[in-house]
Amino acid sequence: MQEDFHYYATYCAAFLAGYSHEESLCISYSAQFVDLCSASLLAKLRAPKSAATTQLSMEMADARTDLPGLQNITRIWASFHFLPYDLNAEKKGVSRRYRRKYRLICHPNGSLVEDTVRLAKGGSLQSVGLAMHVLADTWAHSNFAGTPSLVINNTDSHFYELMPDGTERAVRFRHNPIGPDDLENGIYTNSIYQMGENSIMNLGHGRAGHLPDYSFLRYKYLPAWDGYREIIKDNPSDYLHAFCQMIEAMKYLRGERDSFVRERYDWAAIQGLEDEIREILNRRQNNACADWKALGEKLSGQEIEDFSVETYQQEYLEAAGKDKDATFLGKFFLAALAQKSMVTNKIYKSGSLLAGYSVDFWEKGFRGIKDFRKLVDQVRDSRK
Amino acid sequence: MTSLQRIRKVLKGLLMLLGAAFLLLIPDKGYLIIGLILSVVLILDGIRSLWFYFTMARNMVGGKMILFRGIIGLDLGVFAYTLKEIPPVYILLYLLIANLFSGVVDVLRAMEAKRMESRWRLSFVTGAFNILLAVACGFCFRDPTVLTYVYAAGLITSAFLCIAQTFRKTAIVYIP
Numbered sequence: 001m002q003e004d005f006h007y008y009a010t011y012c013a014a015f016l017a018g019y020s021h022e023e024s025l026c027i028s029y030s031a032q033f034v035d036l037c038s039a040s041l042l043a044k045l046r047a048p049k050s051a052a053t054t055q056l057s058m059e060m061a062d063a064r065t066d067l068p069g070l071q072n073i074t075r076i077w078a079s080f081h082f083l084p085y086d087l088n089a090e091k092k093g094v095s096r097r098y099r100r101k102y103r104l105i106c107h108p109n110g111s112l113v114e115d116t117v118r119l120a121k122g123g124s125l126q127s128v129g130l131a132m133h134v135l136a137d138t139w140a141h142s143n144f145a146g147t148p149s150l151v152i153n154n155t156d157s158h159f160y161e162l163m164p165d166g167t168e169r170a171v172r173f174r175h176n177p178i179g180p181d182d183l184e185n186g187i188y189t190n191s192i193y194q195m196g197e198n199s200i201m202n203l204g205h206g207r208a209g210h211l212p213d214y215s216f217l218r219y220k221y222l223p224a225w226d227g228y229r230e231i232i233k234d235n236p237s238d239y240l241h242a243f244c245q246m247i248e249a250m251k252y253l254r255g256e257r258d259s260f261v262r263e264r265y266d267w268a269a270i271q272g273l274e275d276e277i278r279e280i281l282n283r284r285q286n287n288a289c290a291d292w293k294a295l296g297e298k299l300s301g302q303e304i305e306d307f308s309v310e311t312y313q314q315e316y317l318e319a320a321g322k323d324k325d326a327t328f329l330g331k332f333f334l335a336a337l338a339q340k341s342m343v344t345n346k347i348y349k350s351g352s353l354l355a356g357y358s359v360d361f362w363e364k365g366f367r368g369i370k371d372f373r374k375l376v377d378q379v380r381d382s383r384k
Numbered sequence: 385m386t387s388l389q390r391i392r393k394v395l396k397g398l399l400m401l402l403g404a405a406f407l408l409l410i411p412d413k414g415y416l417i418i419g420l421i422l423s424v425v426l427i428l429d430g431i432r433s434l435w436f437y438f439t440m441a442r443n444m445v446g447g448k449m450i451l452f453r454g455i456i457g458l459d460l461g462v463f464a465y466t467l468k469e470i471p472p473v474y475i476l477l478y479l480l481i482a483n484l485f486s487g488v489v490d491v492l493r494a495m496e497a498k499r500m501e502s503r504w505r506l507s508f509v510t511g512a513f514n515i516l517l518a519v520a521c522g523f524c525f526r527d528p529t530v531l532t533y534v535y536a537a538g539l540i541t542s543a544f545l546c547i548a549q550t551f552r553k554t555a556i557v558y559i560p
Contacts, residue, residue, distance in 0.1 A: 058495075058497075059496075061492070075556070097440060098440045151440045151444040156445060197440065224446070225443070226445075345558035356554050357555035370553070
């Protein structure tokens with residue numbers, strides 16, 4: 001998903017869930033910021049590097065793929081962009097090493113989505129936005145894993161776009177990282193085929209290019225992990241489900257619902273808007289920012305300012321010491337650390353070290369990466 | 385990392401340091417040893433690919449490619465091993481490409497960081513150094529002694545990085 005959905009559509013969903021214009025802006029900003037909060041940005045802000053929620057292209061090219069490097073990559077991508085569906089999934093006749101990767105495949109409506117939404121309950125608006133990013137991505141990034149893996153994330157030449165007129169068109173991939181996708185002629189950029197299991201080229205949906213990120217696309221392909229079974233990916237339908245599930249989740253977070261139940265979508269909230277939303281989702285364009293922005297402004301009657309990564313940086317830089325945690329970005333970083341800690345713990349408890357070691361604070365006290373001490377301080381502060 | 389993984393990393397680092405020291409002691413014949421190391425690496429890579437196929441890639445669409453790669457890699461490794469002497473120019477070429485690629489990636493990363501007004505100088509200097517090293521390798525095309533020094537320097541850097549990593553804290557605290 002891109003800025004159109006994470007920023008503008010999330011604003012619309014938040015407003016439909018009952019949040020005010022200002023609250024909706026705060027939530028949507030945080031949802032979009034997940035795609036920008038890299039180690040480089042954190043270094044510039046002198047913020048904890050463990051709060052990184054994404055990696056820039058060159059950070060990835062330069063990332064070490066030894067064990068600690070892979071664990072760092074997996075923590076980031078599995079926690080925020082490819083939430084694992086079933087950490088206890090079984091597959092017959094495979095090795096333990098294969099199974100561990102297989103279990104990281106992302107699909108919507110896994111138990112970790114529930115955990116993610118619950119983690120945001122009672123938290124800051126930043127944590128709500130972050131959770132909405134994670135939830136939405138489970139729909140777009142379905143069938144891929146947030147860890148480098150050839151055996152899971154690879155795709156081959158059997159890749160066809162299902163055109164609106166019912167015909168099929170073979171997808172052509174190229175490897176030009178700066179060239180825009182050619183939607184007219186069906187030419188898309190993807191990552192290079194690398195035979196190394198842990199090559200960064202095999203992370204997430206890199207081998208399928210940006211196809212999962214376009215709301216209008218329908219396509220079929222052979223995922224590496226599903227024994228030559230064809231998958232049909234219907235992005236417009238998936239994006240609509242994501243939108244209605246976000247409304248449902250945010251109604252729970254606001255206290256309008258008693259619980260967050262998986263596979264429940266607030267269709268009622270989009271009554272009267274459904275045709276317009278479907279039209280936006282189906283329009284063939286590189287990004288749908290203008291359309292979603294117009295819908296959001298129509299809903300709230302307020303102007304939605306354009307997203308800028310700079311907006312809250314000065315506030316964070318100027319805040320002193322502990323006051324930083326009370327700033328907009330400070331709250332976002334805390335939410336990011338909490339999500340990463342939670343997902344790492346679940347993966348670790350499933351018997352896998354792919355995301356690293358998790359230490360239960362109540363059993364063993366504080367250990368490990370210093371940045372996470374902020375979570376301990378937060379709990380202590382909340383108890384005072 | 386588990387304790388065993390940490391011990392393995394330290395041992396690997398120490399072995400690399402030993403190898404580098406050995407190379408520096410006999411720089412004029414060092415390239416023969418480098419050739420030997422590279423052919424053993426090829427053989428090991430072939431075996432690793434075959435192992436990867438049987439434990440992972442046989443479950444993957446198009447996984448047979450890994451099997452072929454393993455067989456060809458193993459064959460190439462054995463072939464290289466049987467050669468009495470690999471011409472230094474090939475080894476030099478390998479070093480040149482490896483350094484150049486690493487240098488370009490570092491510089492690109494530095495430029496990306498600079499665009500974000502983040503820290504970029506260290507990456508830039510490392511990248512520039514690697515590119516310069518590659519260029520220097522290019523100039524000393526016919527001198528196997530230089531080749532040995534460059535390879536030994538690479539080994540020492542990797543060894544220190546390997547050992548330093550074992551002291552990194554990697555656990556993540558979780559508060560249920």
